[in-house]
Amino acid sequence: MALSITEVARLGALARISLTDAELEHLAPQLDLILEAVAEVAKVADPDIPPTSHALPLVNVFREDEVRPSLTNAQVLSAAPAVEDERFRVPRILGEEE
Amino acid sequence: MRLPAPTNPLLTSSATELAELIRNGEVSAREVTEAHLDRIAEVDEQVLAFLSVDADRAKQTADRVDAKRRNGEQLGPLAGVPLALKDIFTYQGMPTTCGSRILAGWHPPYDSTVTRRLLDADIVILGKTNMDEFAMGSSTENSGYQTTHNPLDLDRIPGGSGGGSAAALAAYQAPLAMGTDTGGSIRQPASVTGTVGIKPTYGGTSRYGVVAMASSLDTPGPCARSVLDAAVLHEVIGGWDPMDSTSINEPVPAVVAAARSGEIKGLRVGVVTELGGEGYQSGVLARYQAALRALQEQGAELTEVSCPHFDYALGAYYLIMPSEVSSNLARFDAMRYGLRIGDDGTHSAEEVTNLTRGEGFGAEVKRRIIIGTYALSSGYYDAYYGSAQKVRTLIKRDFDRAFAKLDVLVSPSSPTTAWRIGERADDPLAMYKADLCTIPANMAGNCAGSFPIGNSSDDGMPVGFQVMAPAMADDRLYRVGAALERTGLRYSGGEDAFR
Numbered sequence: 001m002a003l004s005i006t007e008v009a010r011l012g013a014l015a016r017i018s019l020t021d022a023e024l025e026h027l028a029p030q031l032d033l034i035l036e037a038v039a040e041v042a043k044v045a046d047p048d049i050p051p052t053s054h055a056l057p058l059v060n061v062f063r064e065d066e067v068r069p070s071l072t073n074a075q076v077l078s079a080a081p082a083v084e085d086e087r088f089r090v091p092r093i094l095g096e097e098e
Numbered sequence: 099m100r101l102p103a104p105t106n107p108l109l110t111s112s113a114t115e116l117a118e119l120i121r122n123g124e125v126s127a128r129e130v131t132e133a134h135l136d137r138i139a140e141v142d143e144q145v146l147a148f149l150s151v152d153a154d155r156a157k158q159t160a161d162r163v164d165a166k167r168r169n170g171e172q173l174g175p176l177a178g179v180p181l182a183l184k185d186i187f188t189y190q191g192m193p194t195t196c197g198s199r200i201l202a203g204w205h206p207p208y209d210s211t212v213t214r215r216l217l218d219a220d221i222v223i224l225g226k227t228n229m230d231e232f233a234m235g236s237s238t239e240n241s242g243y244q245t246t247h248n249p250l251d252l253d254r255i256p257g258g259s260g261g262g263s264a265a266a267l268a269a270y271q272a273p274l275a276m277g278t279d280t281g282g283s284i285r286q287p288a289s290v291t292g293t294v295g296i297k298p299t300y301g302g303t304s305r306y307g308v309v310a311m312a313s314s315l316d317t318p319g320p321c322a323r324s325v326l327d328a329a330v331l332h333e334v335i336g337g338w339d340p341m342d343s344t345s346i347n348e349p350v351p352a353v354v355a356a357a358r359s360g361e362i363k364g365l366r367v368g369v370v371t372e373l374g375g376e377g378y379q380s381g382v383l384a385r386y387q388a389a390l391r392a393l394q395e396q397g398a399e400l401t402e403v404s405c406p407h408f409d410y411a412l413g414a415y416y417l418i419m420p421s422e423v424s425s426n427l428a429r430f431d432a433m434r435y436g437l438r439i440g441d442d443g444t445h446s447a448e449e450v451t452n453l454t455r456g457e458g459f460g461a462e463v464k465r466r467i468i469i470g471t472y473a474l475s476s477g478y479y480d481a482y483y484g485s486a487q488k489v490r491t492l493i494k495r496d497f498d499r500a501f502a503k504l505d506v507l508v509s510p511s512s513p514t515t516a517w518r519i520g521e522r523a524d525d526p527l528a529m530y531k532a533d534l535c536t537i538p539a540n541m542a543g544n545c546a547g548s549f550p551i552g553n554s555s556d557d558g559m560p561v562g563f564q565v566m567a568p569a570m571a572d573d574r575l576y577r578v579g580a581a582l583e584r585t586g587l588r589y590s591g592g593e594d595a596f597r
Binding site: 008011012013014015016017018019020023026027030031033034035037038039040041042043044045046049050051052053054055056058061063069070071075078079080081082088090091092093094 | 204205206207208221258300301314315340343344346407410412413414416417423431432433434435436437438441443445446447448449450451452453455456457459461464465467469470471472475481482485486487488489490491492494526527540541542543544568
């Protein structure tokens with residue numbers, strides 16, 4: 001097995017998702033099966049093949065740096081979970097000891 | 099339990115027929131809209147295609163169309179025709195949830211470009227349709243709200259992720275719908291409901307205001323019961339958009355003309371060896387063979403063609419897509435919009451983010467974010483994401499080689515017909531295989547479509563025929579689709595079909 005429960009918990013933490021013990025036990029074997037199935041891509045991925053990240057040739061798109069109409073403060077805050085003084089109110093970002 | 103057949107002829111008419119009736123004043127847009135709202139009220143408790151319906155706004159739009167006609171103003175090709183909008187497109191004034199609890203009740207502050215173009219064309223948006231959460235799934239069972247039922251057999255799935263849009267068409271709740279296709283989310287639902295679904299060329303339709311899943315693959319596209327209806331909708335929503343940096347600055351291919359013509363004499367059709375045979379339902383293959391004969395009888399030249407790397411497309415897709423998902427869905431951090439859990443003064447911002455995502459995301463979304471996080475992590479990047487990108491190159495080369503000699507490639511749209519609700523609900527790999535045939539086109543950015551070719555003899559459920567064409571040759575899809583339709587292969591819902 002490539003993915004242990006501990007490893008899935010670590011990935012969950014990296015991905016900022018709280019996972020319960022029951023979820024970890026359920027997810028780990030499923031993820032293991034999926035990874036085993038998709039790992040077959042390595043069989044044909046020879047070193048000399050260039051990678052494709054995007055279907056179309058991409059060029060950077062620029063526009064004039066000019067002021068344009070945009071959302072109002074009220075519109076931007078309208079869907080916020082919490083607002084204070086016309087700003088997003090967020091939980092503390094530093095621990096008590098800091 | 100089966101669905102009542104539609105009794106009002108306004109429900110069974112095509113979108114183009116309805117538009118003409120409205121333009122000529124033979125029927126009002128208001129009547130057409132009310133007929134469909136009544137139908138939704140009649141059957142949606144069983145189908146569960148819609149997450150939200152805004153009847154008042156739909157009627158207001160219809161009234162505006164009727165007023166325009168009375169004032170002698172020019173009406174567009176779909177003015178007054180109702181449409182079901184997948185809940186992935188932002189639409190001001192209605193919630194956009196993308197099928198996720200994390201966006202429950204979110205009212206977007208702007209319209210997607212597709213929404214804007216629908217409104218500018220005086221199309222009547224009836225409501226938002228159900229989908230797998232963040233478009234991840236093939237059955238709508240991953241929706242955070244409800245599972246949509248296939249109108250042709252209420253015990254079966256309607257496909258996914260755009261199962262709500264496909265079901266709304268099949269149940270005659272709307273003559274038009276919009277979907278998005280990242281790995282098959284338009285084509286597979288079309289296939290299993292017997293409707294038409296088109297994934298345009300990547301960049302041919304705008305992603306602006308479409309909740310992002312995998313940005314290098316996501317493609318909005320039209321859904322309908324007839325080929326011509328899909329083409330007319332395609333022209334309305336398609337084309338360059340300066341708000342989407344990957345939008346192609348070229349005119350929309352002549353899809354409506356192609357849908358009207360259906361001429362395929364001399365068309366070089368490649369039958370893909372790798373998509374068919376073992377693992378495919380026998381009733382699906384039988385309908386597929388019959389459709390190939392129908393194309394041949396109309397003068398198409400059929401050739402068998404091998405695309406050897408299509409066998410690796412599913413694997414590559416389930417690395418590239420989750421990698422992009424893990425990055426795109428990082429925006430749901432519980433700070434600026436959407437759900438927030440645990441903000442009680444005892445948890446830090448990071449803990450609140452973790453708790454919110456733990457509670458707000460469903461199982462499949464968590465699976466994909468974690469797979470993506472793994473595939474992109476140092477030490478595994480080359481073996482997983484790096485290899486998958488190389489396979490993407492190989493798939494593109496397979497297409498390039500084939501299209502050097504052939505005009506279109508064809509395959510079944512999906513290996514099976516609609517399965518029973520619950521059958522694959524907790525078997526991710528079985529669910530993923532529903533997109534076996536549709537994924538290659540997304541990987542290469544080509545256009546592709548699914549067209550109904552009758553019902554499978556083993557279970558009586560619809561079978562879809564996939565046509566794939568080079569980038570910006572979307573008109574070829576409609577040409578082949580129209581040729582199939584001409585032989586009588588079309589959506590066949592109604593009294594006898596609902597069961």
